[in-house]
Amino acid sequence: xxxxxxxxxxxxxxxxxxxxxxxxxxxxxxxxxxxxxxxxxxxxxxxxxxxxxxxxxxxxxxxxxxxxxxxxxxxxxxxxxxxxxxxx
Amino acid sequence: xxxxxxxxxxxxxxxxxxxxxxxxxxxxxxxxxxxxxxxxxxxxxxxxxxxxxxxxxxxxxxxxxxxxxxxxxxxxxxxxxxxxxxxxxxxxxxxxxxxxxxxxxxxxxxxxxxxxxxxxxxxxxxxxxxxxxxxxxxxxxxxxxxxxxxxxxxxxxxxxxxxxxxxxxxxxxxxxxxxxxxxxx
Numbered sequence: 001x002x003x004x005x006x007x008x009x010x011x012x013x014x015x016x017x018x019x020x021x022x023x024x025x026x027x028x029x030x031x032x033x034x035x036x037x038x039x040x041x042x043x044x045x046x047x048x049x050x051x052x053x054x055x056x057x058x059x060x061x062x063x064x065x066x067x068x069x070x071x072x073x074x075x076x077x078x079x080x081x082x083x084x085x086x087x088x
Numbered sequence: 089x090x091x092x093x094x095x096x097x098x099x100x101x102x103x104x105x106x107x108x109x110x111x112x113x114x115x116x117x118x119x120x121x122x123x124x125x126x127x128x129x130x131x132x133x134x135x136x137x138x139x140x141x142x143x144x145x146x147x148x149x150x151x152x153x154x155x156x157x158x159x160x161x162x163x164x165x166x167x168x169x170x171x172x173x174x175x176x177x178x179x180x181x182x183x184x185x186x187x188x189x190x191x192x193x194x195x196x197x198x199x200x201x202x203x204x205x206x207x208x209x210x211x212x213x214x215x216x217x218x219x220x221x222x223x224x225x226x227x228x229x230x231x232x233x234x235x236x237x238x239x240x241x242x243x244x245x246x247x248x249x250x251x252x253x254x255x256x257x258x259x260x261x262x263x264x265x266x267x268x269x270x271x272x273x
Contacts, residue, residue: 003262004207006254013211013226015204019123023138027115027145031108034149079146 026072033076039065040077053081092116092212097158104152115145121162121205122169129197130173140176144169162205166198210261218253225250 004012018024044053044061058077059069067073091113094102099117102110122144126137147168155164211219221239224230225246230238232246241249 003265004258006251006258009207009254009258009261010226012200012204012207013222015128015200016120016124016208017127017227019119019127019141020138023123023141024115024119027119027142028112030146030149031106031111079143 033073036062036065036067036073037077037080040067040073041080044077044081053078095159096161100152100155100158100161103149111149118162118165120208121201122165124201124204125166125169126173129201130170130177132173132176136176136180140169140172143172147172162202166201206264207257207261210257210264213264214253214257214260217249218256221246221249222253222257 040058040061043064044057055074058074062069062073062077091099091102091109094110094113096117099110099114103114119141122141123137126132126140132140144165148165151168155161211222214222221235224235224238232243235241235246236243
C-alpha cells in the first residue's frame with residue numbers, strides 16, 4: 001500500500017462504519033448456539049425424517065435437551081435444518 | 089499482548105480450537121468488513137444485510153476447518169460474503185443483471201476495503217484516547233461538541249487532538265507497512 005497522508009487515512013476510516021451492535025453481539029453467540037443445536041438435533045432427527053418439522057416439535061426437542069425454547073434458538077434450529085437439508 | 093493483538097492466523101487457530109473469546113475477537117475484527125461488503129458493496133437493505141451478516145459468520149464458523157491458508161481469512165470471508173449476498177439478491181429477484189454483480193462490486197471496491205482494514209488495524213493498535221477520538225469523529229460522525237461532552241474535553245482542544253492522533257496513526261501505519269511482510273495481522 002502506498003504511503004498515505006492524513007486526509008486519505010481519514011477517508012479510509014470512514015469506509016468501515018460499525019454494523020448495529022446487536023448484529024455483532026448475536027454473531028458472537030454462534031459457538032454457544034451451535035453447541036445447543038448439536039444437543040437438540042439428534043433428539044429431533046429421529047422423529048422428523050423427511051417431513052417439515054413443526055414448531056411444537058422443535059420446542060419439545062429443545063426442552064428434551066434441557067434447554068429453553070427461546071425464539072432465537074428455534075430460528076437457529078430451523079436455519080440449521082434447512083441448511084443441512086440443502087447440502088444433502 | 090491481549091487476544092485482540094493476535095494475528096489473523098493465530099486468531100483463526102484459537103477459534104478452531106473452540107475458544108469462544110477468540111471467536112468474539114474474530115467477529116469484532118471482521119464485522120465492519122462484512123458489513124461494508126453487504127451494505128455498501130451490494131447495497132442490501134437493512135433486513136437482508138442483517139440476515140446475510142449472521143449467515144456469513146455462521147458459515148465461517150462451521151467451515152473454519154476448510155480454510156486452507158489461515159493468513160488469507162479476510163479474502164475467504166469476502167468470498168463467503170459475496171456468494172451469500174448474490175444468493176440473497178437472486179432470491180429477492182432484484183431488478184439488476186445479477187451476472188454482472190460480482191464484477192461490478194469488485195472494481196476497486198475490495199482493494200479500497202483492504203486498505204481501510206489495514207488502517208483500521210493500525211487504529212486498533214493505538215492508545216485508547218486516540219482510538220476513541222478518531223473513531224467518534226471519522227466513523228461515528230460525532231461533532232466536536234458531542235465528543236467534548238462525552239469525553240469531558242474542552243471544545244477547543246478536540247480539533248488539535250484529532251490532528252495529532254491522525255499524524256500518529258499515519259506513522260503507525262507506515263511502521264506497519266515497513267515491517268517484513270507488511271502488516272502484522
